[in-house]
Amino acid sequence: MPAAPDPNAGSRPGPPAIISTRGLSKTYPGGIRAVIGLDMVVRAGEIYGLLGPNGAGKSTTIGMLTTRVMPTGGQAEVGGVDVIARPAVAKQVIGVVPQTNTLDRAMTVRDNLVFHGRYFGMSGREAKQAAAEMLERVRLADRATMPVLALSGGMAQRLMVARAILHRPQVLFLDEPTAGLDPQSRLALWDILEELHADGQTILLTTHHMDEADQLCDRVAIMDHGRLLALDTPTALKRSTGAASIVRVTADGDLHRLAGALRAEVDGVEDAQVLDGQLRLRASRTTGLLPRIVSASERAGVVVSDLSIAEPTLETVFIDLTGRDLRE
Amino acid sequence: MTTTVTPTSPAPGHELARIRSPLTAYRQAFAALLQRDLHVLLKSLPLFIVRTIMQPLLLMFVFTYVFPKIGQGIGGRDPGEQVRFTGVLVAGVVGLAIVFQGIQAVALPLVQEFGYSKEIEDRVLAPLPTKMVGVQKIVTGMVQGLVAAALVFPIAAVVPATAVHLRIDWPVLLTLAPLAGWTAASLGLVLGTRVAPHNVSYLFALVVLPLTFLGAIYYPWTTLGPVRWLKIAVLINPLVYMTEGFRAALVAGVPHMALGWIYVALLGFSVAFTLLGTDGFARRVVT
Known part of the structure; x- marks a missing residue:
């Protein structure tokens, strides 16, 4: 087994760490070791990709960083908040797009955003304004009054991204964001993520599509069996194979x-x-x-x-x- | 927990939200989650009303209108007995309406959300402790229970063939109704977090039916003397205390369990169900 890569490999010097973990581990009841001693640093403004096959531990890693999975060892900080000790505060600084559609089906497209803003302390007016801007941004303004059940898979995914960044989180987490999307919807989502990246949004995503990791990410960590095997920029990783x-x-x-x-x-x-x-x-x-x-x-x-x-x-x-x- | 954390400085060109004091964030998130439920409730108000009044309406109609009219001897054949039975049933139906809201407003939606819709996953990411999302569900259920109870009164006044003699003890009613709502909604949270979607039919067979049929809806608990084992056994049923309590609050001339026991029992059930339910909630959403 190769030694764990330096968590700063391939990183531009300068921007502060937004996510940092030390020895982060999760063993599920029954003894399954999903993540083993993860040391990870994600810096402000970068898109960091966790690439690996199903069962590599990517979703568990995102789960631990987003307060949904309780680590069994190690430390994790997101946006300066200790995620394990203060999960309820950490939720203020994260935005999450999970693997499944978790939109509120009892409400319209716009209300999904407005109420999300309210959960995060926006006034009614602020939330409405933020929702309107966000709907423009993810090209769903013409669907504002539709029930969310009427959205296609790609549109629902864009709405989930809009919802996740509405409260301006320090990090946007996306778990397999394009799984199950048709190629056109996938490209539309990539465009949106690239725009966010250009605005300086820090993004951590998991994927098992090498194209997605290659195309979008500043740095890619290759994960398998709960450990990071390699970490660098996509170009440097490919060069490291030594093959033409x-x-x-x-x-x-x-x-x-x-x-x-x-x-x-x-x-x-x-x-x-x-x-x-x-x-x-x-x-x-x-x-x-x-x-x-x-x-x-x-x-x-x-x-x-x-x-x-x-x-x-x-x-x-x-x-x-x-x-x-x-x-x- | 009241310290404010300085966020990591944002990348240029991207302004990030400041971390707010946890208590403010909790309060605002809790209020917004309640507003969300209220918003959804108001949007589907006709449906809510139909779903809430059908059972009490039919119960009252059959037992206090049809039966006296056809001379069926429920509650006794002489008019005085019938008036008394109507009083007994009004209190029972109010309790029943509240318990049903606990199941319908809290338990069933949660079974669905944990099971396949996963919507709850997003609300769990609202910036407050996970257990408080469970508490918020209880408050929603409680409010719906109280609205349901209020809807039952007009039915009780209009439907029965006999006169209805309600004598409202306001202090008891105004304390007991919220307490009953709390018990029912927290029971809903316990059931909603422990029952898997494919077991919903068992929920009705094993919980809802015994709860209602043995909940002293059709008869005062105090009259169960001749079936002593049953009189003792049903004491584990929280609905018994609600219906007995509403008898104390609403009807004159019908014996009921001592009020002190009713309050103690309902408070005990509420606290226990709340602890169990919020714990179950946290277990379901954080692995």
Whole structure:
């Protein structure tokens, strides 16, 4: 197991820490260790992504930072408030978009925002004004008087984001914000998050989509089995793989034997492993690589049926660290 | 808990809310949550009224209008007995209306929200301690219980075929009604936090039915002497104290349990249910 990464890796110096945890842990009754000794620093104004497969401990981490999951060890501060000792105060400084739709179904789109503002101490007038501005911002102004049940999944998600930032929290938490959204709604949500980022909103999100982490996040922490395995900017993480490209080979025949053959015979192939019924090659050079792989395969008596080449992604990083696919 | 925390300085261009004193934040959030429930209640007021008055209306109609008219002997055949029975039933129905609000306004919505709608998850993030969200639910249930009780009075005055002789003891009524509302709403919170959605049918079979049929609605508890074991057994039923209390508050000439016991029991139930219910609430929302 790799050592836990430095919590400040990839961070710009300067902005103060908005979230910091030390040894934060959660063991559920029954002994399941969901999060193990998490040391984490999220700085003001950054979008920080927790990337990992289902069950990695991402949601439990967000749960602990948002007062919904009681840690069994360690410390956590959000916006200068000790989340464990003073959860009711910490709620003032956080905004949360959970995985499920938690909109108030008994009320209209606008009233969902107005009453949220009231919960956070706004006067009736302030809340109404903030709600109106926010509806413009998330492009739902024309739906203001609709019942929330009439919203599509993407619109409901945007309304939940609007609600979460209405009281101007120090951190916005999003748990798998685009899970279940169609591609267009996902892009619309990304736009909104990027606008918030431009305004300086600190954001912590979890995702199991490498594209989402790559596209949105200033820093990405790769999480698996309750621990952080790596942390850096997406670019630095991808560079850390040391590979210029990743080739996937689909073929009929003995893939393990083919792996050995390609490693030995093809110049530039650094490593080859069988994963998900495919052969995955890490290559240090790209030029002329594919023809050489095809001919080497033929010499090894294996028929290649598909071949693809791509730059390393965050998934590559994950596979390098865990030997597993993000989707598994 | 009254210190104010200085927030971490915001990033440039993004102005953040200042941390408010916890007590102010709690008070404002609590009031706003109550307002939310009131807002929703007013929006669905006709539905609320129908749901609240149907049961008392039918009970009063069948037992105090139809039965005397057809000569069915409930409460005795002579008119004096019937007047007395109407009085007994009015008090019982007021208690019943309050208990039903505890179930309908608190327990059932919570079962749903914990089960699949998850709406409660957001209100739990309002800036106040989690248990206070549970207390707020009790207050809402209490208010609805009192409104329900007030709706029952006109029915009691109009529906019965016989005259209704209510003699209202205001000090008792004005203290007992809120106390009964508290007991019912906190019982609702206990049930709502302990019952899983797929067990709602058991909730009716195992709790609501025994509670109502053995809640001294149709007969004064004091007359249970001939079935002594039952007279003792039903003392674990909070509705018994409510109906007996309302008999003391509303009807003359009907024997009732000593008022002191009624207050002590209802207060005891309320405190116990509130502790159990808020604890159950916190367990359901914080893992």
